[in-house]
Amino acid sequence: MARISYVNGQYLPHHEAAVHVEDRGYQFADGIYEYIAFYNHTLLDGDAHLKRLERSLGELRIPMPVSIRAMHVIIRQLIARNSRIDGGLYIQVTRGVARRDHPFPRNTKPALVMTVCAAKTPKEHEVKDGVKVITAPDIRWGRCDIKSISLLANVLAKQAAGEKHTREAWLVGDDRTVTEGAVSNAYIISKEGELVTHPLDEHVLGGITRDVVLRLARKAGITVAERSFNTVEVKNAREAFITSTSANVLPVIKVDDKLIGNGKPGPITRQLQELYRTYVFKQTGRML
Secondary structure, eight states: OOOEEEETTEEEEGGGOOOOTTBHHHHHOOEEEEEEEEETTEETTHHHHHHHHHHHHHHHTOOOSSOHHHHHHHHHHHHHHTTOSSEEEEEEEESOBOOSOSSOOSSOOOEEEEEEEOOOOOOHHHHHHOEEEEEEEOOOOSOTTSOBSOOHHHHHHHHHHHHTTOSEEEEEOTTOEEEEESSSEEEEEOTTSOEEEOOSSTTSOOOHHHHHHHHHHHHTTOOEEESOEEHHHHHHOSEEEEEETTTEEEEEEEETTEEOTTSSOOHHHHHHHHHHHHHHHHHHSOOO
């Protein structure tokens, strides 16, 4: 079955899908994106993702290209045309096509592109045995709460992680505070047994999976502290893990050259993995 993409009102064979050379996403990274997983043809947390998309566009003063209701129709049609039961959906919206000039152009229609890909899920051994991460300088721009397509700093950090045969890079500020991962949110279980993750502000993206996991943790009676933590606390942590739409809940067993705890996934992380699996099953009927 040929892969189909959506570009500005048209469903096209993926190899024919293209945008104009003066699209401001290409020229200035002037746009935002979302990635939504789907299982059994059902979007996982679809409404939350589209709400975040709408917020990101509002922060950049880019109008919604279509209504949320219309977007749901396009998404359903695109998934059906790609004949995928499980997979991932990328949505990208830019300010549109205009003569190259830094100020916002007038009367430009936002560009909307959607693509569908195979499901992105962690490898079985990563889920079972945990993953390693490195730390890298946080050199991103000052509005990380916007899901911008300007991802070069994230690309460099993720590349560094891959070159060291690790899953992820945790981004660290000048004060040694860990903000988040290159493509995920970061967590530790402190010496006191608290689940700690950076608070929502301009330094981190408000992850949809993050919101779900923190809600599940609180409901299960796990103490949650939304505060910053530094690399010293990481070295002394009982457990660590990451979350994202594609990673779900993944244990972290080593950061740089330091084993976390006993170097194996800890009990709280395991509990959260099971709680999240149940959450996904209830929403989509698919057991991860």
